[in-house]
Amino acid sequence: MGIIRKTRSIEILLTEFKNSGYAISAIELTKRLDEKLNKTTVYRVLDKLEDDGILHSFLDKKGIKWYAKCNNCTHTKHFDAHPHFQCIRCGKVDCLTIDIHIPKIPNREITVSQILIQGKCESCSI
Amino acid sequence: MGIIRKTRSIEILLTEFKNSGYAISAIELTKRLDEKLNKTTVYRVLDKLEDDGILHSFLDKKGIKWYAKCNNCTHTKHFDAHPHFQCIRCGKVDCLTIDIHIPKIPNREITVSQILIQGKCESCSI
DNA sequence: TTTATTATTGCAACATAGTTGCAATAAATT
DNA sequence: AATTTATTGCAACTATGTTGCAATAATAAA
Ligand SMILES: [Mn+2]
Ligand SMILES: [Mn+2]
Ligand SMILES: [Zn+2]
Ligand SMILES: [Zn+2]
Numbered sequence: 403m404g405i406i407r408k409t410r411s412i413e414i415l416l417t418e419f420k421n422s423g424y425a426i427s428a429i430e431l432t433k434r435l436d437e438k439l440n441k442t443t444v445y446r447v448l449d450k451l452e453d454d455g456i457l458h459s460f461l462d463k464k465g466i467k468w469y470a471k472c473n474n475c476t477h478t479k480h481f482d483a484h485p486h487f488q489c490i491r492c493g494k495v496d497c498l499t500i501d502i503h504i505p506k507i508p509n510r511e512i513t514v515s516q517i518l519i520q521g522k523c524e525s526c527s528i
Numbered sequence: 529m530g531i532i533r534k535t536r537s538i539e540i541l542l543t544e545f546k547n548s549g550y551a552i553s554a555i556e557l558t559k560r561l562d563e564k565l566n567k568t569t570v571y572r573v574l575d576k577l578e579d580d581g582i583l584h585s586f587l588d589k590k591g592i593k594w595y596a597k598c599n600n601c602t603h604t605k606h607f608d609a610h611p612h613f614q615c616i617r618c619g620k621v622d623c624l625t626i627d628i629h630i631p632k633i634p635n636r637e638i639t640v641s642q643i644l645i646q647g648k649c650e651s652c653s654i
Numbered sequence: 655t656t657t658a659t660t661a662t663t664g665c666a667a668c669a670t671a672g673t674t675g676c677a678a679t680a681a682a683t684t
Numbered sequence: 685a686a687t688t689t690a691t692t693g694c695a696a697c698t699a700t701g702t703t704g705c706a707a708t709a710a711t712a713a714a
Contacts, residue, residue, distance in 0.1 A: 407661055407710050429700070440664045445701065447662090463642065465591025465671090466700080490639060500631055504645060507626065512647040513616060516589065519630060521638040533681050533690055555671070566693045571672065573691090591700090592671080656714080663708070669701085679692070684685100 404454035404477050411439055415447050419457065425470035425486065425495040427462070458482035460516060462495060470497050485517035491526040530580035530603050537565055541573050545583065551596035551612065551621040553588070584608035586642060588621060596623050611643035617652040 405412060414435060418426060428448060432441040439447075448469055451457040455475030459467055468486070475481050485502055488495045504515050521527075531538060540561060544552060554574060558567040565573075574595055577583040581601030585593055594612070601607055611624045630641050647653075 409662065409710070411663075432700095441700095442665080442702080443663055461587065461589070461591050463587070465587050465593075467591075485641075487633070487636065498633065500633065502628065502630060504628060504643075505626055507613070507624065507645075509650040509653065510613065510647055511653045512645055514647075515611075515643060515645040517630075517641060517643050519633075519638055519641040521636055521640075524635040527635065527637045535681070535691065537692075558671095567671095568673080568694080569692055658713070659711085661708105661710075663706105665705095665707100666703105668703070671699090673698070674696085676694095677692105678694100679690105681690075682688085684687070 403450070405450050411443050411447050412451070414438055415444070415451065416456075419469070419471050423496070425460075425468040425497065427495075428467045428469065431469075453477060455480060460486055460518070462486075462488055463518060463520065468495050470495075483514060485519055487519045487521070487523070489523035489526050490520050491522055494523055496523075529576070531576050537569050537573050538577070540564055541570070541577065542582075545595070545597050549622070551586075551594040551623065553621075554593045554595065557595075579603060581606060586612055586644070588612075588614055589644060589646065594621050596621075609640055611645055613645045613647070613649070615649035615652050616646050617648055620649055622649075 415431070418431060418434070428445060431448070432444045435444060448457060448459070452459055452469070454477045455472050457469045458472050458475065458480060459469050462468055470486075472480070472482055482497075485498045485500065486495060487498050498519070502517055504512060506512070541557070544557060544560070554571060557574070558570045561570060574583065574585070578585055578595070580603045581598050583595045584598050584601065584606060585595050588594055596612075598606070598608055608623075611626065611628055612621055613624050614621045624645070628643055630638060632638070
């Protein structure tokens with residue numbers, strides 16, 4: 403179930419994403435908003451924003467949960483099957499717009515695929 | 529640091545992988561070997577077997593750690609950058625031999641990529 | 655505007671996966 | 685057989701995330 407009431411918590415979390423073109427980990431958000439919001443609230447609001455197609459989530463190499471803005475998703479349809487990139491030096495994570503082709507595999511029905519690419523980002527590869 | 533002494537624990541864990549063509553999660557191993565080995569030992573031995581290029585590890589959709597046999601890896605070189613497949617019905621996970629091409633991305637140095645494909649396996653898609 | 659309804663929040667306690675320190679044990683070497 | 689030290693088991697811990705429940709606040713109704 404998604405958002406029903408426009409609350410302070412939701413405003414605060416949306417602002418975090420408005421001011422960032424990158425993905426943000428749930429942990430980072432709980433720390434960053436520690437004075438303002440309880441960590442349970444952070445997790446619950448993120449969950450609702452995802453339900454509503456406002457954010458999407460994925461796990462990084464260590465199994466940590468990250469969130470990023472969706473582009474044209476709704477609460478009924480999510481279109482965020484894109485790969486993600488994590489910089490091994492600065493740790494920044496972002497969404498990639500490239501499309502990676504997954505070939506058919508004999509005798510298997512492919513539903514989804516998660517792709518996490520690692521390397522050095524623009525700033526870190528100089 | 530890898531294996532130095534050939535112990536009972538190592539034999540037991542190697543046997544588990546000898547009898548399975550699939551990947552096995554660390555959790556599953558701790559449960560399966562609960563009577564024989566302490567969970568700390570299981571985690572430590574898996575870690576060493578990975579160091580030695582005998583096993584390789586990866587995380588599934590939920591961030592759970594899985595291990596599978598390596599093919600031609602050594603303690604100096606790991607060649608296990610292949611994609612993995614997890615059946616959404618029976619939960620089985622295995623290594624795929626297909627090669628998925630990751631295109632170059634402007635201004636970024638790609639090091640590795642993790643690909644987890646989900647769908648129904650041979651048995652489950654009938 | 656006031657009152658009523660109920661979604662949302664904060665808190666504490668819990669769950670799960672994996673890790674660490676340390677004394678006891680058991681491989682390997684002498 | 686004695687010595688060395690890698691490995692193990694245990695308990696306690698860490699980290700990330702979840703749950704139950706009473707208090708609070710957003711919205712609807714009066
Ligand atoms: Mn994304
Ligand atoms: Mn594999
Ligand atoms: Zn970077
Ligand atoms: Zn299956």
